[in-house]
Amino acid sequence: MSSDSINTLGRKRTGIFIIFGVLLLLVVALNLTLGSVRIPLQDVLKVLFRQPGVKDSWVFIVQDYRLPKILTAILAGMALSASGLQMQTMFRNPLADPFILGINSGASLGVAIAIMGAGLAGGLFIPALNFSGDLGLVAAASLGAGVVMGLILLVGRRVNNPTTLLILGLMFGHATSALVSLLIYFSAPEKVKAYSIWSFGSFTGVTWNQLMVLIPVILFALGILAFLPKGLNALLLGEDYARTMGLNVTRLRVLVLISASILSGAITAFCGPIGFIGVAVPHIARNLLKTSNHKLLIPAVILIGAIVAVAADLVAQMPGSQFVLPINVVTSLFGAPFVLWIVLKGKRGSTSFNV
């Protein structure tokens, strides 16, 4: 009977998930030891388990620099990938992701308005705020992201052409970026510099206090997503089929909108706009697992997203050198050819929907 064969398929997939887990541990371990200073793994472990006998500077590097940075990278990878997956299914577009559809721009506009409008203290975009300030930042960014996504959803209902949708996203992105530029234009020079640094994207600089905001927010949004695989699977057949199966499509859209805009908004607020992870990781997951079933894809993109983000950060550190590349340089250099590949192979009955 078919449930048996599904079990054998399931075992194969369990194997893949174990490999993902091992890979994640590996890139995290490498990221903890490598960097501008090489710290042996046993010393890293001593710091993590609060054992004595490690140089003070190393303790500082691991505890207050690398560990929060890696946690941020993991959160960002999970959040952007999960956000991209939801958006690709909802918009029925293989290129949908927070970066490409201009939803990040909405998030940055939210942050800019919050800081300028509310006149909050601290530098623009790298604010040293208190807890409620950080939460407000996340809320503003998510709201900005949500407004742009909602607009694309509203206008996108009238267009069936996937390419038109992408152009729509591009235009919304440009429009919101222009508003951000306008705000920047009337800002002090140091804020302009801070903005350009922020726009390179970075996992560093997120403090433990900020992580205490970021972690529950991301978990909350992923928690919403945990209830959505059934509806997202139904949506794969198209909206008409989904409705005749009894799915409340509008409610699903609203939940996806909330989850995806919190995920991309929160990460954009703290790390800047980070490209290509959201669009690429869902495709990697579909190709590795050979499925479009969201019950498998959601955990897979969360794991793969974390691996990819930590690995990208590892490359950005350029181990052995004193230089650190902006994270967006790394994700774009690897991501742009990947997106080209998706577009070019898209026409031949692939594992995803067509472009």
Place this chain on the structure above:
Amino acid sequence: MKTPLLSTQNLQIGYSNGKPASKIVGSELNLDLYQGEFVCLVGPNGAGKSTLLRTLTGLLPVLGGEVLLGGKNMRQYSRKELANEISVVLTSPIQVGAMTVSELVAMGRFPFTGLFDRMSENDWRIVHQALEMVGLLGFEERMVHKLSDGERQKVMIARALAQEPRILVLDEPTAYLDLPGRVSVMNLLHELAKNHSQTVLTSTHDLDLAMRSADRLWLMSPGGKIISGAPEDLVLSGDFQRVFARERITFDVMNGHFSVAGSHESQVCLQGEGEVRVWTERALQRIGYSVSSVDQSTGLRIAIETSENGLVWQVEQGNQKNEFTNLESLVSYLRGSSSLVSN
């Protein structure tokens, strides 16, 4: 008198688009659909077949009148309750990406599984049954995007059956299929009604197949009016011919198919029997001859003979006599000679 499973009273269909002025496609529709019957909705393009089906499945709002489903007004059904009554197969090919046949058919259990979509043993049994009904047992682990169009449409029918609907509604399920695929899908629908007393309502452009397999036709004319009845009754009453009336296309009541109305100026006397005669007649009608067995004084006579080497067509025209061993050469000869005559 049986009570219908679904009936409409003065139903008005069309698009509303949220604007005050809605586009009415059809009105005053009074239709009945009974348990276990196979009904084909036929009509020319643009008559509003899809609009009607989308209204009956709840995808478009009822603009006026009533739809009664199991005696209860359809407006009172929630989307989920409606999913227990009606399941659909749509025209357009689906793009689900990588999914196995059993995963896709299992989606038919959507209205019955819980929030996290856990399939019980019973759910899998129903999936198995649905695959058996469409003749796709053994296809469980095949990837949907690697199937032929006909197989994929049968998978979609299996998915709809797994929803255990009281009514299965299909919107031109054969539109993208090749001829064997069309015959096979229409035959499947016929058997679902006959052997499993599944109520089936489908729209189709395959008039020939619809007339041969449907219990009843809903004949929709471009004005949005529907006449329902047994296919044969609709032909005998002349309604069928009237709805599909088009310039130069006529419905041949004797043969039951549409043909291009030729001028039939030339006449031919054909002598011969059996299937050879039938296909020779078709070849001759194709090039504009009207065929009779009676020897008329028009001068053109064709006799079918069997020789040692197979079939021979002997053509006698005036005092010219020719023999042909296949219809292709016969046809090209007659075409040539008729153009000679007209010159």
